[in-house]
Amino acid sequence: MHIHRLEKLWLVFGISMLAVFLTVVGVGAFALGMEPPGGHRHTVDPEKLSTTAPFDKPGLQRLGNGEYEANIIAFAFGYKPDVIEIPLGAKVNFNITSSDVVHGFQVVNTTINMMVVPGEVNHLAYTFTEPGEYLVICNEYCGAAHEVMMMKLIVK
Numbered sequence: 001m002h003i004h005r006l007e008k009l010w011l012v013f014g015i016s017m018l019a020v021f022l023t024v025v026g027v028g029a030f031a032l033g034m035e036p037p038g039g040h041r042h043t044v045d046p047e048k049l050s051t052t053a054p055f056d057k058p059g060l061q062r063l064g065n066g067e068y069e070a071n072i073i074a075f076a077f078g079y080k081p082d083v084i085e086i087p088l089g090a091k092v093n094f095n096i097t098s099s100d101v102v103h104g105f106q107v108v109n110t111t112i113n114m115m116v117v118p119g120e121v122n123h124l125a126y127t128f129t130e131p132g133e134y135l136v137i138c139n140e141y142c143g144a145a146h147e148v149m150m151m152k153l154i155v156k
């Protein structure tokens, strides 16, 4: 039964190639996980935000020269802090992350619209040239109280 032996050989060969393939893919994914491509992504442990700068002190920090940093934590269902006062004309560098699930950070009547992902820090700079109260809403469905998840920016 020569044909039977040949089939067996091919079967063994096929399984071996599959094993090699899975190993390569597995090792590749592991290597990528350890070293994300690009290197510009900021990661953060969502469980340790209360002890991780800058999220250990959420709110507005002055950097000087009319520049500020706004460090904000999104959670179900709100933002920390829930109100930030911004001096008129200030350039604000937003750093935002989530302590639980994916949220949104959209500032109504501006171009600010970010996705907030747990484990990552999203950045965006914006200069406020119009005084007033700006409503911030969550535009990613995040659960039962998604509709009422909001905060306020007061520019004056």
Ligand code: CUA
Binding pocket: 075, 076, 077, 102, 103, 104, 138, 139, 140, 141, 142, 143, 146, 147, 149
């Ligand atoms: Cu948070 Cu929707």
